[in-house]
Amino acid sequence: MSLTLCSEALSGCSGCEMSLLNAGGSSLSLLDRFDILHMPILMDHKYFDSSGGTQEIDIPKAGLGLISGGVRNEQQLRIAEKMRRQCDTIVAFGTCAAYGGIPAMMNLFEDEDLFRRYYRTAEGTDAAPNPLQVIPPFLERTFALDEKIAVDFILPGCPPHPDVITSALESILEGKSPQLSLLSVCDSCPAKREGKGSAQRIRRFVKNARYQPDKPISEMRCLLDQGLLCMGPVTLAGCAGMNGGPPRCIEARVPCRGCHGPVRKGGNQILDILNGLVSNGIDTKNLPDRLSLLRFSGAHGRIKRRSAPKAD
Amino acid sequence: MPDIYPGFEPRILAFTCNWCSYAAADLAGTARVQYPASLRIIRVMCSVMVHPSLVIEAFERGADGVLVMGCHPGECYYQDGNQKAKARSVAIEEVLAIMGIEPERYRLVWCSSAEAEGFACLVRETDEALRVIGPSKYRKDASKYSKSELIQCL
Amino acid sequence: MRQTVAESASVSAREITIEPVTRIEGHARIGLRLDESGNVVEARVHIMSMRGFEKFIEGRAAEEVPGIVTRICGICPWQHHLASNKAVDGCFGSEVPPAGRLLRELTQVLAHISDKVLHFFFLAGPDFFVDSHQCAAGNIMKIAAQAPELAKRVIEMRYRGQMMLEKFAGRSIHPDAIVPGGFSKPMSRPEREQLHADALDQLDFARFALDFAKERVFSRFDAGLMQLGEINTGFLGMVNPEDGGLELSDGILRLMRPDGTFHEFLGREYTDFIGEHVEPWSYAKFPYARAWGEGFSMLLDDPRGIYRTNCLARINVADFIRTPLAQAELLEFRSLFGRPAQSTMLYHWARLIELLYACEKVVELLDNPAITDQHVRNDVVPKAGRGVGCVEAPRGTLIHDYSTDENGFITRANLIVGTTHNLAPINMSVNRVARDLIKNGEVTGEALNRIEMAVRAYDP
Numbered sequence: 052m053s054l055t056l057c058s059e060a061l062s063g064c065s066g067c068e069m070s071l072l073n074a075g076g077s078s079l080s081l082l083d084r085f086d087i088l089h090m091p092i093l094m095d096h097k098y099f100d101s102s103g104g105t106q107e108i109d110i111p112k113a114g115l116g117l118i119s120g121g122v123r124n125e126q127q128l129r130i131a132e133k134m135r136r137q138c139d140t141i142v143a144f145g146t147c148a149a150y151g152g153i154p155a156m157m158n159l160f161e162d163e164d165l166f167r168r169y170y171r172t173a174e175g176t177d178a179a180p181n182p183l184q185v186i187p188p189f190l191e192r193t194f195a196l197d198e199k200i201a202v203d204f205i206l207p208g209c210p211p212h213p214d215v216i217t218s219a220l221e222s223i224l225e226g227k228s229p230q231l232s233l234l235s236v237c238d239s240c241p242a243k244r245e246g247k248g249s250a251q252r253i254r255r256f257v258k259n260a261r262y263q264p265d266k267p268i269s270e271m272r273c274l275l276d277q278g279l280l281c282m283g284p285v286t287l288a289g290c291a292g293m294n295g296g297p298p299r300c301i302e303a304r305v306p307c308r309g310c311h312g313p314v315r316k317g318g319n320q321i322l323d324i325l326n327g328l329v330s331n332g333i334d335t336k337n338l339p340d341r342l343s344l345l346r347f348s349g350a351h352g353r354i355k356r357r358s359a360p361k362a363d
Numbered sequence: 364m365p366d367i368y369p370g371f372e373p374r375i376l377a378f379t380c381n382w383c384s385y386a387a388a389d390l391a392g393t394a395r396v397q398y399p400a401s402l403r404i405i406r407v408m409c410s411v412m413v414h415p416s417l418v419i420e421a422f423e424r425g426a427d428g429v430l431v432m433g434c435h436p437g438e439c440y441y442q443d444g445n446q447k448a449k450a451r452s453v454a455i456e457e458v459l460a461i462m463g464i465e466p467e468r469y470r471l472v473w474c475s476s477a478e479a480e481g482f483a484c485l486v487r488e489t490d491e492a493l494r495v496i497g498p499s500k501y502r503k504d505a506s507k508y509s510k511s512e513l514i515q516c517l
Numbered sequence: 518m519r520q521t522v523a524e525s526a527s528v529s530a531r532e533i534t535i536e537p538v539t540r541i542e543g544h545a546r547i548g549l550r551l552d553e554s555g556n557v558v559e560a561r562v563h564i565m566s567m568r569g570f571e572k573f574i575e576g577r578a579a580e581e582v583p584g585i586v587t588r589i590c591g592i593c594p595w596q597h598h599l600a601s602n603k604a605v606d607g608c609f610g611s612e613v614p615p616a617g618r619l620l621r622e623l624t625q626v627l628a629h630i631s632d633k634v635l636h637f638f639f640l641a642g643p644d645f646f647v648d649s650h651q652c653a654a655g656n657i658m659k660i661a662a663q664a665p666e667l668a669k670r671v672i673e674m675r676y677r678g679q680m681m682l683e684k685f686a687g688r689s690i691h692p693d694a695i696v697p698g699g700f701s702k703p704m705s706r707p708e709r710e711q712l713h714a715d716a717l718d719q720l721d722f723a724r725f726a727l728d729f730a731k732e733r734v735f736s737r738f739d740a741g742l743m744q745l746g747e748i749n750t751g752f753l754g755m756v757n758p759e760d761g762g763l764e765l766s767d768g769i770l771r772l773m774r775p776d777g778t779f780h781e782f783l784g785r786e787y788t789d790f791i792g793e794h795v796e797p798w799s800y801a802k803f804p805y806a807r808a809w810g811e812g813f814s815m816l817l818d819d820p821r822g823i824y825r826t827n828c829l830a831r832i833n834v835a836d837f838i839r840t841p842l843a844q845a846e847l848l849e850f851r852s853l854f855g856r857p858a859q860s861t862m863l864y865h866w867a868r869l870i871e872l873l874y875a876c877e878k879v880v881e882l883l884d885n886p887a888i889t890d891q892h893v894r895n896d897v898v899p900k901a902g903r904g905v906g907c908v909e910a911p912r913g914t915l916i917h918d919y920s921t922d923e924n925g926f927i928t929r930a931n932l933i934v935g936t937t938h939n940l941a942p943i944n945m946s947v948n949r950v951a952r953d954l955i956k957n958g959e960v961t962g963e964a965l966n967r968i969e970m971a972v973r974a975y976d977p
Contacts, residue, residue, distance in 0.1 A: 099534050105536075160569070343577055
């Protein structure tokens, strides 16, 4: 069964598209089952013809619209709206589209602070006024896709695992809804948990975790138990793919930072992790930079502006 | 004392634990102790049951103030539920600060089953404090209420 | 399906917009303005978006930043990851143990491989492999249809490269295994053996790719292609401080003038040599060679301060390449094109020479027994400081410049990403192609695609 496909990338980094290609041979056979009408990273369909008009962005009608990246500027908003009008099903592809992602950290600051820094005070830059010609103006902040258009499915992950992507696309090809996990990252993590309360405080990750290098992760003490801040408990599972492997950051012996977003839609990662920590008797006062706990889910109004950035 | 925000009636949500604070509220009712009618009560078995996200959601939906009311320390029906609720308050306060919600809007307080007057007093205090700071900016009709001109001139 | 294939407007259009520029990473619009006679008077490449990383990493704990800035780019995250870690090491004054250094270089160079395979075969390649009359409709799917064995092998090789990173370091896209003070986990001997076997396969593929390209693509570079977007510029790249050999990971920066003379400088001195210019029609800035004292200009007949980065630049500035196969290719390349070579299309050739170097280098690193040493990270202590981390990303010299306060939080940051150095040259190349191929109001699909080919050569 074949489906027409349009794909766009808004305020993201192409990592989701690269993850799709990371499915290896399956990527090509999967892409083959779609009739790809618009996908700027791989093929040449354009918004405008060469006659000069740039009012209406041309995106063809399609059965499936994949959109990665959040909505940051007016052009991205127009593209998202056009995709919604033209595509029967819209998938928010990746954490940026689903929850804002890393670029939504900019919601902490005023845009003018960014422009002042980038165009006037950055080291080595010849100071100049903000560019204003041709380029699309910013919206008031970075938005997740569903804050601006109706989204049929989200596929979180930064990036989502290739197997999860292919499985989701296959479901859609069969007319079914993609199934995401309902559990947290801890569910797929084999690290040893020995009951709660052994860590009293969180330490910064300036020293490696404790583990035996020649032993598997199942012999390693849970990183949160070791006093490292691991967002596993408050993050949606899926980073390990579909074959029961361990979470990928844990494989590198590095604590999770929550890149799949909250366990449930509408979940608040900072609230959930602070709640989890304090409920286990962990002193959160020396947690450095709490706002980083929302680094993947700063849209939906979660990260708000402060007038001046504090080192907190 | 004139109203600082004329017309503004604070909407307060109180999560009250079944064994102590809800009983106090009940007693206040039967004893005809007056407390502001703007209070809405949700009964829970223990203050620890109130997940921080419920408090946050209450604010996101436009509550002007939220009270979580449990038993006095040492008197929790479930031993240490109220202590855990206290620990959780840390998480709530952090997130409220990020949301730009004034700290006066959320309180974790203790109240025993006999303290009908105490219950009413806690609610009245909260109500008065909210009348001074005005409606929550998350409240859908917040723009209807503005500081009275008299107060602005002071 | 709207494409720019075979569209010819005999009436002179006032403005032509090519958007999106396809088969690149990022969002760009090319705007051409024609005068009444239908000749190009202005050609601009507008970078249409910005996210603000250098601002929002302010206030972050510095050791967290390398896991954030990977999201600048999903194609080259390892480059940002390493440069950022080096900058944080500079701020904290951390020393990296030898095995940590080896693992860092290994992963960063390994990441170059998948990136180059992606670019040559998936992004730029379609312009060369599909039938020329369909030049504007090329893409990897069409290659797969016309040359399935080739497509399968290419995809498999790219996949293997990514899996080498993933199996060892957990993630290939948006890694977190490089950490301030070293690396997060050591390499075991079985891991090393497996990677070594994979690396030899990659090397085989790199040799195949270069032979294939020389036979099927570069041999067909006619005068038109060789002069496509031709400009005369300087070059910037990293070299070994002792002998001037090509370096991707650790070295000093060499800024070469069009005449071949050069300055050398340490990463932390970059502001003395590189300035950045702002234009009102692009979010991204335009780096230029401040050190030449001639200011900045993108005018085709009066370029000032213009230099290029990325693989052609790197093989121009390097005196030689330390690995034998790539060095042999470099000598052949130089015998044909001289040094520095200026033709923009030669980026593709240089890219495959670098691919070969990267594959040889990975084997060499894996041959080093010290790479399995278990001490891979020194503890670091957050403190106030300043650090500048430089690496050669596939797209060019990458600079991460941070300062921290006494608690080790970022107080300010400046980033120059690889592609940015090439924005002025890209504008100039586009200008050149547009003026050469669009005259008297004749706008063909082929001309428009050639303009994009000039952009794609830079792998922006």
